[in-house]
Amino acid sequence: MSSATSWHQGLTAQHWKVLLGSFLGWVFDGYEAYALVVVLPMAMKMLLLPEQWPSQAVYAGTAIGVTLLGWGLGGLAGGVLADYWGRKRVMLWSVFLYALFSGLTALVSDFTQLVLLRFVTGLAMGSEWATGVSLLAETWPNRARPKGAGLLQSGFGWGTLLAALVWFYLSSNLPLGANSWRLMFVVGALPALFVLYIRRTLDESQKWKAAVMARRWAATEGATGNVSRERPFTLFQLFREPEALRRTLLTFVLSATTTTGWWAISSWLPVHTVGLAKAAGLENPVVWGARVALIYTVGAIAAYMLAGFIIDRTGRRWFLWLTYLGSFLLTVWTYQWVKDVETMMWVAPLNGFFTLGCAYVWMAIYPPELFSTTVRATAASVIFNAARLVAWVFPIIAGTLIKTFGSVSQAALSIGLVYLLGLVVPWFLPETTGQELPD
DSSP, X not given: OOTTTOTTTTOOHHHHHHHHHHHHHHHHHHHHHHHHHHHHHHHHHHHSOGGGGGGHHHHHHHHHHHHHHHHHHHHHHHHHHHHHHOHHHHHHHHHHHHHHHHHHXXXXXXXXXXXHHHHHHHHHHHHHHHHHHHHHHTXXXXXXXXXXXXXXXXXXXXXXXXXXXXHHHHHHHOTTGGGTTHHHHHHHTGGGGHHHHHHHHOOOOHHHXXXXXXXXXXXXXXXXXXXXXXXXXXXXXXXXXXXXXXXXXXXXXXXXXXXXXXXXXXXXXXXXXXXXXXXXXXXXXXXXXXXXXHHHHHHHHHHHHHHHHHHHHHOHHHHHHHHHHHHHHHHHIIIIIOOSHHHHHHHHHHHHIIIIIIXXXXXXXXXXXXXXXXXXXXXXXXXXXXXXXXHTHHHHHHHHHHHHHSSHHHHHHHHGGGGGGGGTGXXXXXXXXXXXXXX
């Protein structure tokens, strides 16, 4: 590609600072989310009473589910606040608070304390994503925006990879013995230092400031000329305007499909791999779970990095269709046909490419193109975070199904049918490839 047509031509230092600031915030979110998943087997042994051990899967699912619930509620609140108070201010507080609560999680002494702290950590985590996505979408030029959004979303993959690497080291060396899982949350407290970086280097979105000053309150591009003195509540706008309602509901269904699939299926992949290792009589089965978590995340990162280029070639709707088809097929392949850890080592990255990579990255690219500036963060939060208000029960359901069926694979295959929704819904949404971001 020549420099005259390069996608990154004309990007300034400020553009890259916005990407880096939003990217790093999402790195810390990815670390925090995956840290809980990988430490649960060891943490449950420390925090549950002996009579609770037979129901470990249910308790683990509850911990994940409650985190999702807090994430969903915090995300909704944060998105609305970002449309009223600005993207930068909300990002500052969300990063600082979830770092604080993550550090406190390292000190819990029972399961109840763990669940309460995971809930408030989720509240703080939820509002970070929409602020970063909106800030990047409103500052990057049209030709580069999908690529920048894909790179931003890769932060979650790099964060989960960081969590997998840290856990691989801790689970291999056990510096604190059975309490080594607590160190994962100590590391999670480090993002508090990142707040200082955001405060010094990022500017507020000028597009958001201009839209607020001009009183452009409409939710979609079809009514951007409407100006009124009183600003409607952004959350209500998404459900009051017919086109905004249609777009919100359809993208919400896709988001809920992704969230349900990942938290109720793919998050159990390390546990499932540990079970395969135990069945094969392999030494230190927990390490095999850490390894598969690592390479699963590598596959997701590859999807994040490539998605901005792929989605501009295929179009938004075809990208979504292919994503959910791949997620469904890889779920069946992973949990039905893979019977040993050696095969899992090369299937897992393919699974990660679709179920964590492609299935999440479109939310950083597509929703900002569907809604106007003064409701963009609210809409992104509803689509991305409100799905957790539905999906949070599925890890609990999955844990119950695991206990009922006696295996992770049967539970995964049952819930994996949800991916079939993604083969239908995209065709009812508008194609926005190559279009300018709505004002």
